[in-house]
Amino acid sequence: MARLAATVWASEVTAEGQDPDTAVMVVHPTSNMLGHYALGPLAERGLAGVGLTTRYVGNDSSLITENVLLDIASMVRHLREDRGYRRVVLVGNSGGASVVPYYQAQATNATVTDPPGGGPNLTEHDLPPADAVVMLMAHSGRARLVTEWLDPAIIDETTPFLRDPAIDMYDERNGPPYSADFIERYRAAQVARNRRITAWAEQLLRAAPQGVDDYPFVVHGTYADPRSLDAALEPSDREIGVSLWGPPRAANLLPAAIARYTTARSWLNQWSIDHAQGDSLRWLPHLEVPVLIVYGTGDTAAHPQHALDMYEATPDELATLVTIKGAGHYFQGQPELRDEACDRIAEWINARS
Template sequence: MNRRELLAVPMQSSGAMDVQSGVARRAGVLWCTRHRAAGVGGPIADTAVVVIHPSSNFMGHYALDALAECGVDAIGMTTRYIGNEAMLLLEHCVVDIGSVVRHLRNEGYRRVVLIGNSGGGGLVALYQNQAEHPTITAPPAGGPPDLTRADLPPADGLIMLMAHPGRNIVLTEKLDPSILDETDPFRRDPALDLFNPDNGPPYSPEFLARYRAAQVARSERITQWALAQLAELKERTHGRVDDLPFVVHGTMADPRNLDLSLDPSDRAATTQWGAPDVANLIPASIGHYTSLRSWLSQWSSSLSNGNGPERLQTVKAPVHVIYGTADPGCYPGHARMLYDAVPHDNKLLTPIPGAKHYLFDQPEHKRACCRLIADWSQSLA
């Protein structure tokens, strides 16, 4: 049976031209794949589930076909920032989700459920928060979009799947505080170096307290520098240039990746990108390439709007938090943060024993997870 089809969703205008791929910008289309429970050409299902990440290409997401086999229509969406994390503004991602939800509503789906996978968890929390109670009139650096004027239809439910609580939270937890010079990843304070064997693992409570405080302090230094750079840029260019790129070194230094006694689970002492000391420096891991405005929107611990637990505190929609007990990057503590933030009782917290972050080479876990998602989504009123 042919289940997969291409879905072209018209992009909402933000009132200004956002910088991304020239083709995507001019086309004004968000590309998604839809896996149909009844097959291409058949009727739509009652329920559509949308798998979401701010920048990853989820058109080929591992769960789509398995979800369709469970009786729901599964959509793997992309935002305007597909493959372009460095320019990403979370607020524009919210507008893009609104475009997809509106498109599906217009097609006749009775239920639309948002699945925030990995970095999508904080984003869908932000979306539902603004769909139900729009308050954000601009990103932290100013300019469009104004979410109080965007078309943001509320979803019928949220699923946090192997999700962390938000990009600003997770990067701060992984930011290497031993780096003394933002231009030189090898100038380090040995007393704060996670990879200095004199410090551990295991890591003492005293070291961890100093380490976590230094991580927050480094994030705030970058935030204040970015704000100052934006002000200088406006003055030097008379407002003709409103952003600049920069590099952040050391973004994969969470003590939990090496000390398994912290937030204990079934995980191995590694990361999604391999050994922690390698992942800390290589280009592939999170947050290395960004811009001034993007840092403030998605990575700043103090200014980003993407703090998932904070956003969930006012959400009325049902929420299901699903986590893998062998996930090396999203921990039981993350799942509990999201679950505890939901203010009502229409919520679930479900572990999948032995499941890793992407369920790679775990077909039984994938089937069980997709059945869980489909059954819960179809049960919503």
């Protein structure tokens, strides 16, 4: 199983004939970054593009965020000590927002000794800090995102088709468009459901018999964000009626979806709105290095408001905000917008060399 492997993998891309002194490492807790779309373009712009895969690549069901931070640390150290790079820039892409600001804050001043759900004491580990941080097409954190996407109409966690029509965004009687009152009740019900699952996970661990360390379970209904069907909510250039995984109603119940499979400990650690430490808005105010936030106005996953929230959370003198007009989450079919984003990243890094 990948999460038990002793090796952390990365790809390193440089342009022929160049010897860059800056490594730009793209990070996500679980996605395979070895062939990330920015690596080649960054290399063409005189940087080393590095894509990291953590021990949880392709499987976040038992992910502990602090273990991801240790994986980042091992690669930052390798890039400096073994590969000889003078500077390392960390890029939190998409869900990388959950770990990159957290890592940098702890590398500067480690404070987390007892992570929720269990995990390493970060004060006992060497976390070499990076020289700068980039947030690329990133949301503000996994627990925040899953809460914004949780389907509050699900009444019974074991029966996804038993639904409360009063808070069902897929019930046409409610919209779209959705009223302000509905959205207020809906968002509150999403938080309440996250907290119910958290309480259940805590109960499972308290009731565990001797020798049982964790419990797996399924979380149904994890793509029910009203923004996907109502263009009037946080208006942007996003396409309405789609998600990263197809039509929203279908994506809501797909077997492979965000947070679909998890364990009690992992839920508390990465998905609980009250306990998860991987929250960019918590750690960005503590950073002491430059922070670049790049977002696309056509993104259907990491919305412009996520970027604005991160920008506001970052100390003014350190923060730079870049808008890529019309860009989708993966720049799919948009090579010119991908290149624009990489241009801006390279220009920003080089201006701080």
